[in-house]
Amino acid sequence: MEKQNSRYRWVVFAAVLLSYLLIVSQRTAPGLISDQLMKEFNVTASTIGLLTSIQFLAYAGLQIPIGILSDRFGPNFFLIVGTLLNGLGTLLYSLASNEWFLLFARLLVGIGDAAIWINLVLILSQWFKVNEFVKLLGMAGMIGSLGFLFATVPFSTWISLTGWRTPFFTVGILLCLCGILLYFVLVKNPKKMLINQTSSSSSSVKIENKREKTLVTLRRIFTSRQAWATFLCHFGAVGTYVGFIGSWAVPYGMHVYGMTRSGASQLIMIGLIGAIIGAPLTTWISSRLGTIKRPYMLVHLMIFLCWTAFLLFGGKPPFYILVVLFFIIGYGNGGSALTFAVVRKSFAIKEVGVVSGFANTGGFLSAVLLPSIFGRVLDHFHTASSTVGYHYSFIVPVIFSLLGLIGGILITEQRQEVSQSKELTA
The missing domain is CATH 1.20.1250.20 (MFS general substrate transporter like domains)
Structure with a gap:
Protein backbone atom coordinates (compact mmCIF):
# COMPACT_ATOMS: atom_id res chain seq x y z
CA MET A 1 0.00 0.00 0.00
CA GLU A 2 1.35 3.41 -1.00
CA LYS A 3 0.31 5.60 1.91
CA GLN A 4 0.25 8.87 -0.01
CA ASN A 5 -2.03 7.52 -2.76
CA SER A 6 -4.32 5.48 -0.51
CA ARG A 7 -7.88 6.51 0.30
CA TYR A 8 -7.21 5.19 3.78
CA ARG A 9 -5.12 8.30 4.49
CA TRP A 10 -8.37 10.25 4.96
CA VAL A 11 -9.44 7.81 7.69
CA VAL A 12 -6.11 8.52 9.38
CA PHE A 13 -6.65 12.25 8.96
CA ALA A 14 -10.15 12.13 10.50
CA ALA A 15 -9.10 9.98 13.48
CA VAL A 16 -6.06 12.10 14.27
CA LEU A 17 -7.99 15.39 14.05
CA LEU A 18 -10.85 14.12 16.21
CA SER A 19 -8.35 13.32 18.95
CA TYR A 20 -6.62 16.67 18.49
CA LEU A 21 -9.93 18.56 18.82
CA LEU A 22 -10.67 17.00 22.22
CA ILE A 23 -7.09 17.35 23.45
CA VAL A 24 -6.86 21.06 22.61
CA SER A 25 -10.13 21.75 24.42
CA GLN A 26 -8.57 20.49 27.64
CA ARG A 27 -5.69 22.97 27.49
CA THR A 28 -7.91 25.84 28.59
CA ALA A 29 -11.11 24.19 29.89
CA PRO A 30 -9.81 24.04 33.52
CA GLY A 31 -9.66 27.84 33.49
CA LEU A 32 -13.48 27.86 33.43
CA ILE A 33 -13.68 26.37 36.93
CA SER A 34 -10.84 28.20 38.72
CA ASP A 35 -13.21 29.89 41.19
CA GLN A 36 -15.05 26.61 41.86
CA LEU A 37 -11.79 24.78 42.56
CA MET A 38 -10.66 27.51 44.95
CA LYS A 39 -13.89 27.15 46.95
CA GLU A 40 -14.21 23.36 46.82
CA PHE A 41 -10.59 22.56 47.66
CA ASN A 42 -9.91 25.72 49.70
CA VAL A 43 -6.81 26.60 47.67
CA THR A 44 -5.22 29.94 46.79
CA ALA A 45 -4.96 31.63 43.40
CA SER A 46 -1.25 30.75 43.29
CA THR A 47 -2.15 27.06 43.51
CA ILE A 48 -4.55 27.47 40.61
CA GLY A 49 -1.77 29.23 38.69
CA LEU A 50 0.54 26.30 39.43
CA LEU A 51 -1.99 23.90 37.91
CA THR A 52 -1.80 25.81 34.64
CA SER A 53 1.96 26.32 34.78
CA ILE A 54 2.84 22.66 35.38
CA GLN A 55 0.82 21.59 32.34
CA PHE A 56 2.45 24.08 29.96
CA LEU A 57 5.94 23.66 31.45
CA ALA A 58 5.67 19.88 30.90
CA TYR A 59 4.47 20.57 27.36
CA ALA A 60 7.29 22.99 26.51
CA GLY A 61 10.01 21.00 28.25
CA LEU A 62 9.20 17.76 26.44
CA GLN A 63 8.93 19.08 22.88
CA ILE A 64 12.52 18.36 21.80
CA PRO A 65 12.82 14.97 23.62
CA ILE A 66 9.51 13.84 22.12
CA GLY A 67 10.67 15.01 18.69
CA ILE A 68 13.88 12.98 18.98
CA LEU A 69 12.05 9.84 20.15
CA SER A 70 9.35 10.17 17.50
CA ASP A 71 11.92 10.53 14.72
CA ARG A 72 13.73 7.41 15.93
CA PHE A 73 10.83 5.12 16.82
CA GLY A 74 7.95 6.48 14.76
CA PRO A 75 5.03 8.79 15.62
CA ASN A 76 2.20 6.26 15.95
CA PHE A 77 3.15 4.91 19.38
CA PHE A 78 3.69 8.36 20.89
CA LEU A 79 0.46 9.81 19.50
CA ILE A 80 -1.52 6.87 20.92
CA VAL A 81 0.20 7.05 24.31
CA GLY A 82 -0.13 10.84 24.41
CA THR A 83 -3.87 10.61 23.74
CA LEU A 84 -4.32 7.94 26.43
CA LEU A 85 -2.34 10.01 28.95
CA ASN A 86 -4.55 13.00 28.15
CA GLY A 87 -7.62 10.88 28.73
CA LEU A 88 -6.30 9.36 31.95
CA GLY A 89 -5.21 12.77 33.28
CA THR A 90 -8.61 14.29 32.48
CA LEU A 91 -10.38 11.37 34.17
CA LEU A 92 -8.26 11.73 37.30
CA TYR A 93 -8.92 15.47 37.28
CA SER A 94 -12.67 14.83 37.36
CA LEU A 95 -12.25 12.42 40.31
CA ALA A 96 -9.77 14.53 42.30
CA SER A 97 -10.24 14.72 46.06
CA ASN A 98 -7.45 17.20 46.88
CA GLU A 99 -5.10 19.71 45.24
CA TRP A 100 -2.24 17.18 44.92
CA PHE A 101 -4.53 14.92 42.92
CA LEU A 102 -5.38 17.88 40.68
CA LEU A 103 -1.70 18.72 40.23
CA PHE A 104 -0.77 15.15 39.28
CA ALA A 105 -3.69 14.99 36.83
CA ARG A 106 -2.63 18.20 35.05
CA LEU A 107 0.95 16.95 34.89
CA LEU A 108 -0.27 13.81 33.10
CA VAL A 109 -2.31 15.95 30.71
CA GLY A 110 0.74 18.13 29.99
CA ILE A 111 2.97 15.09 29.32
CA GLY A 112 0.35 13.58 27.03
CA ASP A 113 -0.27 16.87 25.24
CA ALA A 114 3.47 17.24 24.56
CA ALA A 115 3.29 14.17 22.30
CA ILE A 116 0.37 15.33 20.17
CA TRP A 117 1.23 18.12 17.73
CA ILE A 118 4.71 16.88 16.78
CA ASN A 119 3.40 13.40 15.99
CA LEU A 120 0.36 14.79 14.20
CA VAL A 121 2.77 16.67 11.91
CA LEU A 122 4.88 13.54 11.39
CA ILE A 123 1.88 11.32 10.64
CA LEU A 124 0.49 13.79 8.10
CA SER A 125 3.99 13.99 6.57
CA GLN A 126 3.99 10.24 6.07
CA TRP A 127 0.46 9.88 4.73
CA PHE A 128 0.19 12.97 2.50
CA LYS A 129 2.21 14.55 -0.28
CA VAL A 130 3.87 17.90 0.34
CA ASN A 131 1.26 19.97 -1.57
CA GLU A 132 -1.55 18.25 0.37
CA PHE A 133 0.36 18.51 3.64
CA VAL A 134 0.54 22.33 3.59
CA LYS A 135 -3.23 22.65 3.08
CA LEU A 136 -4.05 20.03 5.71
CA LEU A 137 -1.87 21.80 8.26
CA GLY A 138 -4.28 24.69 7.90
CA MET A 139 -7.19 22.34 8.53
CA ALA A 140 -5.43 20.97 11.60
CA GLY A 141 -4.86 24.50 12.87
CA MET A 142 -8.53 25.29 12.36
CA ILE A 143 -9.54 22.16 14.28
CA GLY A 144 -7.27 23.24 17.13
CA SER A 145 -8.99 26.64 17.25
CA LEU A 146 -12.38 24.90 17.26
CA GLY A 147 -11.13 22.91 20.25
CA PHE A 148 -10.35 26.16 22.05
CA LEU A 149 -13.78 27.46 21.02
CA PHE A 150 -15.45 24.34 22.46
CA ALA A 151 -13.74 25.14 25.78
CA THR A 152 -15.52 28.50 26.02
CA VAL A 153 -19.31 28.91 25.94
CA PRO A 154 -20.30 25.28 25.08
CA PHE A 155 -18.15 23.71 27.81
CA SER A 156 -19.07 26.46 30.28
CA THR A 157 -22.77 25.82 29.65
CA TRP A 158 -22.26 22.09 30.14
CA ILE A 159 -20.52 22.79 33.48
CA SER A 160 -23.37 25.07 34.57
CA LEU A 161 -25.94 22.36 33.84
CA THR A 162 -24.21 19.31 35.33
CA GLY A 163 -21.41 20.56 37.58
CA TRP A 164 -17.73 20.50 36.61
CA ARG A 165 -16.90 16.82 37.24
CA THR A 166 -19.25 15.27 34.66
CA PRO A 167 -17.93 17.16 31.60
CA PHE A 168 -14.29 16.40 32.46
CA PHE A 169 -15.10 12.74 33.19
CA THR A 170 -16.95 12.40 29.87
CA VAL A 171 -14.15 14.02 27.83
CA GLY A 172 -11.63 11.80 29.65
CA ILE A 173 -13.55 8.69 28.58
CA LEU A 174 -13.80 9.97 25.00
CA LEU A 175 -10.04 10.61 24.87
CA CYS A 176 -9.30 7.09 26.11
CA LEU A 177 -11.61 5.74 23.39
CA CYS A 178 -9.80 7.93 20.85
CA GLY A 179 -6.50 6.36 21.95
CA ILE A 180 -7.94 2.91 21.25
CA LEU A 181 -9.33 4.13 17.90
CA LEU A 182 -5.89 5.49 16.93
CA TYR A 183 -4.32 2.08 17.67
CA PHE A 184 -6.65 0.41 15.16
CA VAL A 185 -6.37 3.19 12.58
CA LEU A 186 -2.59 3.75 12.76
CA VAL A 187 -1.22 0.35 13.72
CA LYS A 188 -3.51 -2.65 13.37
CA ASN A 189 -5.32 -1.91 10.09
CA PRO A 190 -2.21 -0.69 8.18
CA LYS A 191 -0.40 -3.88 9.25
CA LYS A 192 -3.16 -5.95 7.65
CA MET A 193 -2.93 -3.89 4.46
CA LEU A 194 0.84 -4.26 4.31
CA ILE A 195 0.95 -7.97 5.14
CA ASN A 196 1.80 -8.99 1.57
CA GLN A 197 4.44 -6.30 1.10
CA THR A 198 8.11 -7.15 1.40
CA SER A 199 10.16 -4.09 2.35
CA SER A 200 13.14 -5.57 4.17
CA SER A 201 15.68 -3.62 2.10
CA SER A 202 14.01 -0.24 2.57
CA SER A 203 13.52 -0.99 6.26
CA SER A 204 17.21 -1.60 6.74
CA VAL A 205 17.96 1.75 5.12
CA LYS A 206 15.57 3.52 7.47
CA ILE A 207 17.04 1.87 10.55
CA GLU A 208 20.53 2.78 9.46
CA ASN A 209 19.55 6.40 8.87
Whole structure:
Protein backbone atom coordinates (compact mmCIF):
# COMPACT_ATOMS: atom_id res chain seq x y z
CA MET A 1 0.00 0.00 0.00
CA GLU A 2 1.35 3.41 -1.00
CA LYS A 3 0.31 5.60 1.91
CA GLN A 4 0.25 8.87 -0.01
CA ASN A 5 -2.03 7.52 -2.76
CA SER A 6 -4.32 5.48 -0.51
CA ARG A 7 -7.88 6.51 0.30
CA TYR A 8 -7.21 5.19 3.78
CA ARG A 9 -5.12 8.30 4.49
CA TRP A 10 -8.37 10.25 4.96
CA VAL A 11 -9.44 7.81 7.69
CA VAL A 12 -6.11 8.52 9.38
CA PHE A 13 -6.65 12.25 8.96
CA ALA A 14 -10.15 12.13 10.50
CA ALA A 15 -9.10 9.98 13.48
CA VAL A 16 -6.06 12.10 14.27
CA LEU A 17 -7.99 15.39 14.05
CA LEU A 18 -10.85 14.12 16.21
CA SER A 19 -8.35 13.32 18.95
CA TYR A 20 -6.62 16.67 18.49
CA LEU A 21 -9.93 18.56 18.82
CA LEU A 22 -10.67 17.00 22.22
CA ILE A 23 -7.09 17.35 23.45
CA VAL A 24 -6.86 21.06 22.61
CA SER A 25 -10.13 21.75 24.42
CA GLN A 26 -8.57 20.49 27.64
CA ARG A 27 -5.69 22.97 27.49
CA THR A 28 -7.91 25.84 28.59
CA ALA A 29 -11.11 24.19 29.89
CA PRO A 30 -9.81 24.04 33.52
CA GLY A 31 -9.66 27.84 33.49
CA LEU A 32 -13.48 27.86 33.43
CA ILE A 33 -13.68 26.37 36.93
CA SER A 34 -10.84 28.20 38.72
CA ASP A 35 -13.21 29.89 41.19
CA GLN A 36 -15.05 26.61 41.86
CA LEU A 37 -11.79 24.78 42.56
CA MET A 38 -10.66 27.51 44.95
CA LYS A 39 -13.89 27.15 46.95
CA GLU A 40 -14.21 23.36 46.82
CA PHE A 41 -10.59 22.56 47.66
CA ASN A 42 -9.91 25.72 49.70
CA VAL A 43 -6.81 26.60 47.67
CA THR A 44 -5.22 29.94 46.79
CA ALA A 45 -4.96 31.63 43.40
CA SER A 46 -1.25 30.75 43.29
CA THR A 47 -2.15 27.06 43.51
CA ILE A 48 -4.55 27.47 40.61
CA GLY A 49 -1.77 29.23 38.69
CA LEU A 50 0.54 26.30 39.43
CA LEU A 51 -1.99 23.90 37.91
CA THR A 52 -1.80 25.81 34.64
CA SER A 53 1.96 26.32 34.78
CA ILE A 54 2.84 22.66 35.38
CA GLN A 55 0.82 21.59 32.34
CA PHE A 56 2.45 24.08 29.96
CA LEU A 57 5.94 23.66 31.45
CA ALA A 58 5.67 19.88 30.90
CA TYR A 59 4.47 20.57 27.36
CA ALA A 60 7.29 22.99 26.51
CA GLY A 61 10.01 21.00 28.25
CA LEU A 62 9.20 17.76 26.44
CA GLN A 63 8.93 19.08 22.88
CA ILE A 64 12.52 18.36 21.80
CA PRO A 65 12.82 14.97 23.62
CA ILE A 66 9.51 13.84 22.12
CA GLY A 67 10.67 15.01 18.69
CA ILE A 68 13.88 12.98 18.98
CA LEU A 69 12.05 9.84 20.15
CA SER A 70 9.35 10.17 17.50
CA ASP A 71 11.92 10.53 14.72
CA ARG A 72 13.73 7.41 15.93
CA PHE A 73 10.83 5.12 16.82
CA GLY A 74 7.95 6.48 14.76
CA PRO A 75 5.03 8.79 15.62
CA ASN A 76 2.20 6.26 15.95
CA PHE A 77 3.15 4.91 19.38
CA PHE A 78 3.69 8.36 20.89
CA LEU A 79 0.46 9.81 19.50
CA ILE A 80 -1.52 6.87 20.92
CA VAL A 81 0.20 7.05 24.31
CA GLY A 82 -0.13 10.84 24.41
CA THR A 83 -3.87 10.61 23.74
CA LEU A 84 -4.32 7.94 26.43
CA LEU A 85 -2.34 10.01 28.95
CA ASN A 86 -4.55 13.00 28.15
CA GLY A 87 -7.62 10.88 28.73
CA LEU A 88 -6.30 9.36 31.95
CA GLY A 89 -5.21 12.77 33.28
CA THR A 90 -8.61 14.29 32.48
CA LEU A 91 -10.38 11.37 34.17
CA LEU A 92 -8.26 11.73 37.30
CA TYR A 93 -8.92 15.47 37.28
CA SER A 94 -12.67 14.83 37.36
CA LEU A 95 -12.25 12.42 40.31
CA ALA A 96 -9.77 14.53 42.30
CA SER A 97 -10.24 14.72 46.06
CA ASN A 98 -7.45 17.20 46.88
CA GLU A 99 -5.10 19.71 45.24
CA TRP A 100 -2.24 17.18 44.92
CA PHE A 101 -4.53 14.92 42.92
CA LEU A 102 -5.38 17.88 40.68
CA LEU A 103 -1.70 18.72 40.23
CA PHE A 104 -0.77 15.15 39.28
CA ALA A 105 -3.69 14.99 36.83
CA ARG A 106 -2.63 18.20 35.05
CA LEU A 107 0.95 16.95 34.89
CA LEU A 108 -0.27 13.81 33.10
CA VAL A 109 -2.31 15.95 30.71
CA GLY A 110 0.74 18.13 29.99
CA ILE A 111 2.97 15.09 29.32
CA GLY A 112 0.35 13.58 27.03
CA ASP A 113 -0.27 16.87 25.24
CA ALA A 114 3.47 17.24 24.56
CA ALA A 115 3.29 14.17 22.30
CA ILE A 116 0.37 15.33 20.17
CA TRP A 117 1.23 18.12 17.73
CA ILE A 118 4.71 16.88 16.78
CA ASN A 119 3.40 13.40 15.99
CA LEU A 120 0.36 14.79 14.20
CA VAL A 121 2.77 16.67 11.91
CA LEU A 122 4.88 13.54 11.39
CA ILE A 123 1.88 11.32 10.64
CA LEU A 124 0.49 13.79 8.10
CA SER A 125 3.99 13.99 6.57
CA GLN A 126 3.99 10.24 6.07
CA TRP A 127 0.46 9.88 4.73
CA PHE A 128 0.19 12.97 2.50
CA LYS A 129 2.21 14.55 -0.28
CA VAL A 130 3.87 17.90 0.34
CA ASN A 131 1.26 19.97 -1.57
CA GLU A 132 -1.55 18.25 0.37
CA PHE A 133 0.36 18.51 3.64
CA VAL A 134 0.54 22.33 3.59
CA LYS A 135 -3.23 22.65 3.08
CA LEU A 136 -4.05 20.03 5.71
CA LEU A 137 -1.87 21.80 8.26
CA GLY A 138 -4.28 24.69 7.90
CA MET A 139 -7.19 22.34 8.53
CA ALA A 140 -5.43 20.97 11.60
CA GLY A 141 -4.86 24.50 12.87
CA MET A 142 -8.53 25.29 12.36
CA ILE A 143 -9.54 22.16 14.28
CA GLY A 144 -7.27 23.24 17.13
CA SER A 145 -8.99 26.64 17.25
CA LEU A 146 -12.38 24.90 17.26
CA GLY A 147 -11.13 22.91 20.25
CA PHE A 148 -10.35 26.16 22.05
CA LEU A 149 -13.78 27.46 21.02
CA PHE A 150 -15.45 24.34 22.46
CA ALA A 151 -13.74 25.14 25.78
CA THR A 152 -15.52 28.50 26.02
CA VAL A 153 -19.31 28.91 25.94
CA PRO A 154 -20.30 25.28 25.08
CA PHE A 155 -18.15 23.71 27.81
CA SER A 156 -19.07 26.46 30.28
CA THR A 157 -22.77 25.82 29.65
CA TRP A 158 -22.26 22.09 30.14
CA ILE A 159 -20.52 22.79 33.48
CA SER A 160 -23.37 25.07 34.57
CA LEU A 161 -25.94 22.36 33.84
CA THR A 162 -24.21 19.31 35.33
CA GLY A 163 -21.41 20.56 37.58
CA TRP A 164 -17.73 20.50 36.61
CA ARG A 165 -16.90 16.82 37.24
CA THR A 166 -19.25 15.27 34.66
CA PRO A 167 -17.93 17.16 31.60
CA PHE A 168 -14.29 16.40 32.46
CA PHE A 169 -15.10 12.74 33.19
CA THR A 170 -16.95 12.40 29.87
CA VAL A 171 -14.15 14.02 27.83
CA GLY A 172 -11.63 11.80 29.65
CA ILE A 173 -13.55 8.69 28.58
CA LEU A 174 -13.80 9.97 25.00
CA LEU A 175 -10.04 10.61 24.87
CA CYS A 176 -9.30 7.09 26.11
CA LEU A 177 -11.61 5.74 23.39
CA CYS A 178 -9.80 7.93 20.85
CA GLY A 179 -6.50 6.36 21.95
CA ILE A 180 -7.94 2.91 21.25
CA LEU A 181 -9.33 4.13 17.90
CA LEU A 182 -5.89 5.49 16.93
CA TYR A 183 -4.32 2.08 17.67
CA PHE A 184 -6.65 0.41 15.16
CA VAL A 185 -6.37 3.19 12.58
CA LEU A 186 -2.59 3.75 12.76
CA VAL A 187 -1.22 0.35 13.72
CA LYS A 188 -3.51 -2.65 13.37
CA ASN A 189 -5.32 -1.91 10.09
CA PRO A 190 -2.21 -0.69 8.18
CA LYS A 191 -0.40 -3.88 9.25
CA LYS A 192 -3.16 -5.95 7.65
CA MET A 193 -2.93 -3.89 4.46
CA LEU A 194 0.84 -4.26 4.31
CA ILE A 195 0.95 -7.97 5.14
CA ASN A 196 1.80 -8.99 1.57
CA GLN A 197 4.44 -6.30 1.10
CA THR A 198 8.11 -7.15 1.40
CA SER A 199 10.16 -4.09 2.35
CA SER A 200 13.14 -5.57 4.17
CA SER A 201 15.68 -3.62 2.10
CA SER A 202 14.01 -0.24 2.57
CA SER A 203 13.52 -0.99 6.26
CA SER A 204 17.21 -1.60 6.74
CA VAL A 205 17.96 1.75 5.12
CA LYS A 206 15.57 3.52 7.47
CA ILE A 207 17.04 1.87 10.55
CA GLU A 208 20.53 2.78 9.46
CA ASN A 209 19.55 6.40 8.87
CA LYS A 210 17.91 6.61 12.27
CA ARG A 211 21.03 5.49 14.12
CA GLU A 212 22.78 8.81 13.84
CA LYS A 213 23.87 10.00 17.28
CA THR A 214 21.36 12.28 18.97
CA LEU A 215 23.99 14.89 19.85
CA VAL A 216 25.09 15.07 16.21
CA THR A 217 21.48 15.65 15.11
CA LEU A 218 20.89 18.28 17.79
CA ARG A 219 24.14 20.10 16.99
CA ARG A 220 23.21 20.27 13.31
CA ILE A 221 19.71 21.56 14.10
CA PHE A 222 20.79 24.07 16.74
CA THR A 223 23.27 25.56 14.27
CA SER A 224 20.72 25.67 11.44
CA ARG A 225 19.47 29.11 10.43
CA GLN A 226 16.25 27.57 9.17
CA ALA A 227 15.53 25.84 12.49
CA TRP A 228 16.06 29.08 14.43
CA ALA A 229 13.86 30.90 11.91
CA THR A 230 10.97 28.53 12.70
CA PHE A 231 11.66 28.86 16.45
CA LEU A 232 11.46 32.67 16.23
CA CYS A 233 8.38 32.56 13.98
CA HIS A 234 6.47 30.46 16.49
CA PHE A 235 7.84 32.54 19.37
CA GLY A 236 6.38 35.70 17.85
CA ALA A 237 3.07 34.41 16.46
CA VAL A 238 1.91 31.82 18.99
CA GLY A 239 3.40 33.03 22.25
CA THR A 240 2.09 36.59 22.02
CA TYR A 241 -1.43 35.35 21.27
CA VAL A 242 -1.63 32.44 23.73
CA GLY A 243 0.30 34.28 26.44
CA PHE A 244 -1.87 37.41 26.34
CA ILE A 245 -5.23 35.77 25.63
CA GLY A 246 -4.68 33.19 28.37
CA SER A 247 -3.72 35.66 31.07
CA TRP A 248 -4.30 39.40 30.56
CA ALA A 249 -6.94 39.81 27.83
CA VAL A 250 -9.96 39.65 30.16
CA PRO A 251 -8.42 41.84 32.93
CA TYR A 252 -7.36 44.31 30.20
CA GLY A 253 -10.92 44.64 28.89
CA MET A 254 -12.30 45.01 32.42
CA HIS A 255 -9.74 47.51 33.77
CA VAL A 256 -9.13 49.68 30.70
CA TYR A 257 -12.56 49.62 28.99
CA GLY A 258 -14.77 48.99 32.04
CA MET A 259 -16.23 45.87 30.47
CA THR A 260 -17.87 43.05 32.40
CA ARG A 261 -16.04 39.74 32.66
CA SER A 262 -18.47 38.24 30.14
CA GLY A 263 -18.04 41.19 27.79
CA ALA A 264 -14.25 41.05 28.01
CA SER A 265 -14.42 37.32 27.22
CA GLN A 266 -15.93 38.25 23.88
CA LEU A 267 -12.54 39.67 22.91
CA ILE A 268 -11.12 36.16 23.25
CA MET A 269 -13.92 34.85 21.03
CA ILE A 270 -13.00 37.42 18.37
CA GLY A 271 -9.38 36.23 18.47
CA LEU A 272 -10.51 32.61 18.19
CA ILE A 273 -12.65 33.40 15.15
CA GLY A 274 -9.59 35.02 13.57
CA ALA A 275 -7.53 31.91 14.33
CA ILE A 276 -10.18 29.60 12.84
CA ILE A 277 -10.12 31.60 9.60
CA GLY A 278 -6.36 32.22 9.59
CA ALA A 279 -5.17 28.61 9.61
CA PRO A 280 -6.87 27.28 6.44
CA LEU A 281 -6.87 30.60 4.55
CA THR A 282 -3.15 31.32 5.03
CA THR A 283 -2.09 27.80 4.07
CA TRP A 284 -4.41 27.95 1.02
CA ILE A 285 -2.86 31.26 -0.07
CA SER A 286 0.61 29.78 0.43
CA SER A 287 -0.28 26.77 -1.73
CA ARG A 288 -1.75 28.97 -4.46
CA LEU A 289 1.29 31.23 -4.55
CA GLY A 290 3.72 28.30 -4.34
CA THR A 291 5.66 30.02 -1.57
CA ILE A 292 5.64 29.99 2.22
CA LYS A 293 7.97 32.87 3.03
CA ARG A 294 6.05 35.77 1.48
CA PRO A 295 2.62 35.10 3.04
CA TYR A 296 4.24 34.17 6.36
CA MET A 297 6.28 37.38 6.46
CA LEU A 298 3.06 39.31 5.78
CA VAL A 299 1.39 37.49 8.69
CA HIS A 300 4.24 38.42 11.04
CA LEU A 301 4.25 42.01 9.83
CA MET A 302 0.52 42.28 10.58
CA ILE A 303 1.00 40.84 14.07
CA PHE A 304 3.86 43.25 14.78
CA LEU A 305 1.86 46.26 13.54
CA CYS A 306 -1.15 45.24 15.66
CA TRP A 307 0.85 45.08 18.89
CA THR A 308 2.58 48.34 17.93
CA ALA A 309 -0.87 49.92 17.51
CA PHE A 310 -1.67 49.12 21.16
CA LEU A 311 1.51 50.99 22.09
CA LEU A 312 0.85 53.99 19.81
CA PHE A 313 -2.70 54.42 21.15
CA GLY A 314 -1.36 54.60 24.71
CA GLY A 315 -2.71 51.17 25.61
CA LYS A 316 -6.32 52.12 24.78
CA PRO A 317 -7.20 52.13 21.06
CA PRO A 318 -10.78 53.03 20.05
CA PHE A 319 -13.05 50.04 20.63
CA TYR A 320 -13.76 49.33 16.96
CA ILE A 321 -9.99 49.25 16.31
CA LEU A 322 -9.55 47.00 19.37
CA VAL A 323 -11.91 44.44 17.81
CA VAL A 324 -9.96 44.50 14.55
CA LEU A 325 -6.63 44.13 16.39
CA PHE A 326 -7.82 41.08 18.33
CA PHE A 327 -9.14 39.51 15.13
CA ILE A 328 -5.86 40.04 13.22
CA ILE A 329 -3.70 38.80 16.10
CA GLY A 330 -5.90 35.69 16.25
CA TYR A 331 -5.60 35.32 12.48
CA GLY A 332 -1.81 35.43 12.84
CA ASN A 333 -1.92 32.65 15.43
CA GLY A 334 -3.88 30.51 12.97
CA GLY A 335 -1.41 31.37 10.22
CA SER A 336 1.43 30.05 12.41
CA ALA A 337 0.64 26.60 10.98
CA LEU A 338 3.03 27.65 8.20
CA THR A 339 5.90 27.16 10.67
CA PHE A 340 5.52 23.42 10.23
CA ALA A 341 5.11 23.71 6.47
CA VAL A 342 8.58 25.32 6.49
CA VAL A 343 9.90 22.46 8.64
CA ARG A 344 8.37 19.83 6.36
CA LYS A 345 9.88 21.37 3.22
CA SER A 346 13.27 22.21 4.68
CA PHE A 347 14.33 19.10 6.58
CA ALA A 348 14.60 15.39 5.93
CA ILE A 349 11.70 13.27 7.17
CA LYS A 350 13.92 11.71 9.85
CA GLU A 351 14.44 15.19 11.35
CA VAL A 352 10.94 16.63 11.03
CA GLY A 353 9.93 15.52 14.54
CA VAL A 354 12.82 17.09 16.43
CA VAL A 355 12.75 20.33 14.40
CA SER A 356 8.97 20.57 14.88
CA GLY A 357 9.55 20.12 18.61
CA PHE A 358 12.21 22.83 18.57
CA ALA A 359 9.90 25.25 16.74
CA ASN A 360 6.96 24.43 19.01
CA THR A 361 9.16 25.06 22.06
CA GLY A 362 9.58 28.63 20.83
CA GLY A 363 5.84 29.24 20.83
CA PHE A 364 5.19 27.86 24.27
CA LEU A 365 8.33 29.37 25.79
CA SER A 366 6.99 32.72 24.66
CA ALA A 367 3.55 31.86 26.09
CA VAL A 368 5.15 31.11 29.47
CA LEU A 369 7.39 34.21 29.51
CA LEU A 370 4.96 36.86 28.25
CA PRO A 371 2.33 36.71 31.06
CA SER A 372 5.03 36.91 33.72
CA ILE A 373 6.97 39.83 32.18
CA PHE A 374 3.72 41.61 31.25
CA GLY A 375 2.57 41.27 34.86
CA ARG A 376 5.86 42.60 36.25
CA VAL A 377 5.55 45.74 34.12
CA LEU A 378 1.97 46.19 35.35
CA ASP A 379 3.14 45.81 38.95
CA HIS A 380 5.82 48.45 38.38
CA PHE A 381 3.14 50.98 37.40
CA HIS A 382 0.56 49.83 39.96
CA THR A 383 0.32 53.31 41.50
CA ALA A 384 -0.54 54.88 38.14
CA SER A 385 -3.79 54.47 36.23
CA SER A 386 -4.46 51.08 34.68
CA THR A 387 -4.09 52.55 31.17
CA VAL A 388 -0.51 53.65 31.91
CA GLY A 389 0.47 50.20 33.17
CA TYR A 390 -0.98 48.43 30.13
CA HIS A 391 0.53 51.05 27.81
CA TYR A 392 4.08 50.15 28.84
CA SER A 393 3.28 46.44 29.22
CA PHE A 394 2.48 46.27 25.50
CA ILE A 395 6.18 46.84 24.84
CA VAL A 396 6.61 43.13 25.69
CA PRO A 397 4.43 41.66 22.87
CA VAL A 398 5.85 44.29 20.48
CA ILE A 399 9.38 42.98 21.12
CA PHE A 400 8.24 39.35 20.98
CA SER A 401 6.38 39.88 17.69
CA LEU A 402 9.41 41.70 16.26
CA LEU A 403 11.43 38.54 16.92
CA GLY A 404 8.75 36.62 15.00
CA LEU A 405 9.10 39.02 12.06
CA ILE A 406 12.88 38.54 12.13
CA GLY A 407 12.25 34.78 12.02
CA GLY A 408 10.10 35.24 8.91
CA ILE A 409 12.87 37.25 7.25
CA LEU A 410 15.43 34.54 8.11
CA ILE A 411 13.41 31.79 6.40
CA THR A 412 15.15 30.43 3.34
CA GLU A 413 12.67 29.20 0.76
CA GLN A 414 13.52 25.58 -0.01
CA ARG A 415 11.86 23.12 -2.33
CA GLN A 416 12.52 19.50 -1.57
CA GLU A 417 9.30 17.89 -2.74
CA VAL A 418 11.01 15.45 -5.07
CA SER A 419 13.72 14.26 -2.70
CA GLN A 420 11.39 14.02 0.28
CA SER A 421 8.73 12.21 -1.74
CA LYS A 422 11.37 9.62 -2.56
CA GLU A 423 12.25 9.38 1.12
CA LEU A 424 8.65 8.79 2.06
CA THR A 425 8.12 6.03 -0.49
CA ALA A 426 11.51 4.40 0.14
